[in-house]
Amino acid sequence: MTASMAQATKTIVATGTSSGLGFELIKQLLGSPTSLSPSTTHLNLVLGARDTNCTGQAYNALSYPKTDHILSILPLELSSLKSTASFANATLERLGPDGKIDYLLLNAAVSDGTDKPAKESKSGFCEAFVVNHFSQHYLVHLLEKKLIDSSTRIIFVSSGAIRRVTDPSTLEKDLKVGSGVEANDTYSQTKFLNLLSAQWWRRRLEEKCRVVAVSPGLIPNTGIGRGSGMKLSMDMPDAKSVEHGAKSILAAFTRDDFPKDREQMFLTSWGEWWEKGVYEKVLDKGLQDKWCWTKEEIEKREGLN
Numbered sequence: 104m105t106a107s108m109a110q111a112t113k114t115i116v117a118t119g120t121s122s123g124l125g126f127e128l129i130k131q132l133l134g135s136p137t138s139l140s141p142s143t144t145h146l147n148l149v150l151g152a153r154d155t156n157c158t159g160q161a162y163n164a165l166s167y168p169k170t171d172h173i174l175s176i177l178p179l180e181l182s183s184l185k186s187t188a189s190f191a192n193a194t195l196e197r198l199g200p201d202g203k204i205d206y207l208l209l210n211a212a213v214s215d216g217t218d219k220p221a222k223e224s225k226s227g228f229c230e231a232f233v234v235n236h237f238s239q240h241y242l243v244h245l246l247e248k249k250l251i252d253s254s255t256r257i258i259f260v261s262s263g264a265i266r267r268v269t270d271p272s273t274l275e276k277d278l279k280v281g282s283g284v285e286a287n288d289t290y291s292q293t294k295f296l297n298l299l300s301a302q303w304w305r306r307r308l309e310e311k312c313r314v315v316a317v318s319p320g321l322i323p324n325t326g327i328g329r330g331s332g333m334k335l336s337m338d339m340p341d342a343k344s345v346e347h348g349a350k351s352i353l354a355a356f357t358r359d360d361f362p363k364d365r366e367q368m369f370l371t372s373w374g375e376w377w378e379k380g381v382y383e384k385v386l387d388k389g390l391q392d393k394w395c396w397t398k399e400e401i402e403k404r405e406g407l408n
Contacts, residue, residue, distance in 0.1 A: 112145040116194055116204050116246070118181065118239060119211030119260070120150045121158045124319055127349035128210075133167040139356060146172045149197055151179025151190050151211075181211050181238040182230045183222040184405050191245035203253040206356055207246065209239045210260040212294070216286035217278065225405050231286075232278045235293035236394070237401075240300045244398035251311045258355045259301040261316040261369065265382060267291040271390055296394050298369070298385045303395035305368060306388070317355035317370040318377075319348035343372065 113136070119125040129148065136143045152158035155176045162174060177193045180186040198204065212235045221233035228237070243250070243257065250257065268274075268291055277284045277292060284292075298316055305314040343351075351372045361368070362376050366386055369377040379386060396404070 111142055112147050113139055113143045113205045114147040114149070114198065114203055115206045115208060116149045116151075117206075117208035117210060118151050118179065118242070120208070121152045121154065121161070124260070124345060124348045124352060125208070125210040126161065127345045128208075128352050129162075130165055130167075131346075131349055131353065133162075133165060133172060136172075138353065144171065146174075147202075148172065149175045149177065149194050151181075152176050153178075153180050180222065181234040183224075184233070184238055184241055184401070184407060185223060187238040187242050188245060188407065191242055194246070195249060198249070204246065204249055204255045205253065207243070207250060207255050207257045208260070208352075209242070209258065209297075210352070211235075211239065212260070212290075212297075214286055214290045216289050217280055217282045217284050220280045227280060228278050229280050229282075229289065231289050231293045232296070235290075236296040236300060239297070240303075240395055241398070241401050243300075243304055244401070247308075247398075251308065254312060256313045256315065256356065257301075257304060257308075258352070259297060259314070259316045260352060261298050261301070261318050262291075262294045263318050263372075264291040265295040265298050265385070268295040268384065271295070271384055271387075274394075295385065298382060299391050300395050301368070302366065302385055303391040305365060306391070309365070313361075315355045315358075315368055315370060317352055318372050319343075319351045348372070 117125065117129070120129050129150070132139060132146060136146050150158070155178055159176050162176070175197055177190055177197070178186065179190040213231050215231050217229040217231070219230040221228065221230045224233050226233070226237065267288070274292055274296070276282060278289065301314055301316045308314060354374065355370050358370065367376050367379055369382060371377050384390070401407070
């Protein structure tokens with residue numbers, strides 16, 4: 104990479120870009136990198152994928168100037184913390200000691216119920232808990248030094264569904280494998296924890312990294328409802344296209360009109376900063392600390408070296 108190319112290059116590390124909103128977002132950026140910033144002409148993309156072959160074929164099929172960008176698709180199975188650690192190590196190796204991470208996108212999510220256990224996890228929580236919250240929280244820990252060195256913007260893709268969590272005291276019981284809680288509720292609960300993580304990291308990385316949460320809106324055509332049995336359609340009120348949802352996420356990359364109150368960091372799909380009253384439960388620092396474990400706590404709980 105030449106010096107001029109390096110200056111015009113932005114590096115994005117991302118989860119959840121094999122299909123749906125994440126794939127559409129990367130597709131939009133590859134077609135128009137200047138939508139990230141006027142000076143951006145090249146992208147260095149490090150994408151985690153469960154099926155690297157299929158994901159690679161999907162991106163290869165896109166029409167974009169392939170010589171302008173670097174696209175690395177690395178194995179990542181978020182239901183396994185060991186796979187998450189391997190992805191983090193491979194990412195840091197790929198970037199090298201001098202490489203920056205300009206943006207970290209945490210977009211991956213599943214909508215399965217509590218009947219599926221996570222791979223190799225000793226936590227006793229269901230796979231949706233590990234994929235939607237636990238592993239991605241751990242990933243930020245594993246990349247933390249690089250993120251601080253890079254002054255990275257960290258984007259958590261959240262959901263308005265977090266408003267359905269009225270009593271966080273039931274989460275520990277509800278999210279255990281086999282609890283019988285319906286998948287629709289499990290999705291809301293795990294996204295609630297994901298937003299707790301965003302606020303926890305906002306506190307920890309204050310003045311070092313910008314942490315933003317964003318709701319893409321109701322997007323029926325992503326397949327997110329498959330595991331939950333939810334029947335979503337474009338006929339539903341407020342339903343938006345995948346293209347529109349991806350643009351909503353892109354806004355979290357580009358907006359600089361941040362509220363003075365750092366807790367107000369949740370961007371809506373219609374372009375406003377959500378009032379804190381909408382998500383006041385995730386502002387409880389005790390609740391954040393309960394569910395957002397340190398790297399050492401995670402590795403002790405899970406028996407990881």
